[in-house]
Amino acid sequence: AQTVTQSQPEMSVQEAETVTLSCTYDTSESDYYLFWYKQPPSRQMILVIRQEAYKQQNATENRFSVNFQKAAKSFSLKISDSQLGDAAMYFCASYTGANSKLTFGKGITLSVRP
Amino acid sequence: GAVVSQHPSRVICKSGTSVKIECRSLDFQATTMFWYRQFPKKSLMLMATSNEGSKATYEQGVEKDKFLINHASLTLSTLTVTSAHPEDSSFYICSADTLAGQRDTQYFGPGTRLTVL
Numbered sequence: 001a002q003t004v005t006q007s008q009p010e011m012s013v014q015e016a017e018t019v020t021l022s023c024t025y026d027t028s029e030s031d032y033y034l035f036w037y038k039q040p041p042s043r044q045m046i047l048v049i050r051q052e053a054y055k056q057q058n059a060t061e062n063r064f065s066v067n068f069q070k071a072a073k074s075f076s077l078k079i080s081d082s083q084l085g086d087a088a089m090y091f092c093a094s095y096t097g098a099n100s101k102l103t104f105g106k107g108i109t110l111s112v113r114p
Numbered sequence: 115g116a117v118v119s120q121h122p123s124r125v126i127c128k129s130g131t132s133v134k135i136e137c138r139s140l141d142f143q144a145t146t147m148f149w150y151r152q153f154p155k156k157s158l159m160l161m162a163t164s165n166e167g168s169k170a171t172y173e174q175g176v177e178k179d180k181f182l183i184n185h186a187s188l189t190l191s192t193l194t195v196t197s198a199h200p201e202d203s204s205f206y207i208c209s210a211d212t213l214a215g216q217r218d219t220q221y222f223g224p225g226t227r228l229t230v231l
Contacts, residue, residue: 033219047219047221091158097217097218100146109155
C-alpha cells in the first residue's frame with residue numbers, strides 16, 4: 001500500500017521569500033512517480049511538478065523545485081520568490097503502475113503575506 | 115492542452131432526486147477517468163476509476179448503486195448521484211489521463227459543487 005504524509009496543515013510565507021513544503025511517502029514499488037498539485041481558492045487542481053523516482057535529478061519548474069531524497073522517502077517542494085498567487089492548498093501525491101491511481105496527502109494550506 | 119471540463123459547475127437539488135455530472139476531456143482522448151470527492155479543506159478521496167466501455171471500479175466503501183458511472187467514450191464520463199440526500203452534498207472532481215501521454219499524470223476538471231436540500 002502507498003501512503004503520503006503531509007504533517008504540516010498550514011504554512012505562511014512573506015511575499016518574495018522562499019518556503020519549503022514537506023512530504024514523506026511510503027511504497028514498496030520500485031517504479032513510481034511523485035507529484036505536487038496546487039489547489040487555489042477556485043478549487044481547480046493544477047499540476048505543479050512531477051518527479052520520476054528513477055531519476056536522481058530533482059525536478060524544477062520555474063520558481064518551483066523539489067528536493068527528492070529517495071532513501072529517506074522524502075519529497076519536499078520549494079517555492080522561491082513567493083507571490084500572492086501562490087496562496088493555495090498544496091497536495092503531495094504518489095503514483096505507481098501497480099495500482100494505477102494517485103494517492104494524495106492531506107494537503108497543506110499556504111498563505112502568502114504581502 | 116490537456117483540458118478537462120465538468121458540467122454543471124454547481125447544482126442544487128431536492129432530496130430524493132438524481133443528479134448527473136459530466137466530465138469531458140476537450141483536446142485529448144483519455145484512457146482512464148477518475149472521480150473524486152472532496153470535503154472543505156480536506157484531501158481528495160478517490161471514489162472510482164473508469165475505462166471506456168468497461169464497468170467502473172469502485173473504491174472500498176463507495177456505493178456503486180448510489181454513484182453510477184458511465185464511460186461512454188474516450189472523452190466522456192458521467193457520474194450520477196441517485197436518490198441524493200443531504201449527506202451527498204460535496205465537491206466532486208473528475209480527472210483523466212491521456213491515451214497518448216504519461217499514464218501517471220492526471221488532468222483535473224474544475225469540479226462540481228453539489229448541494230442537496
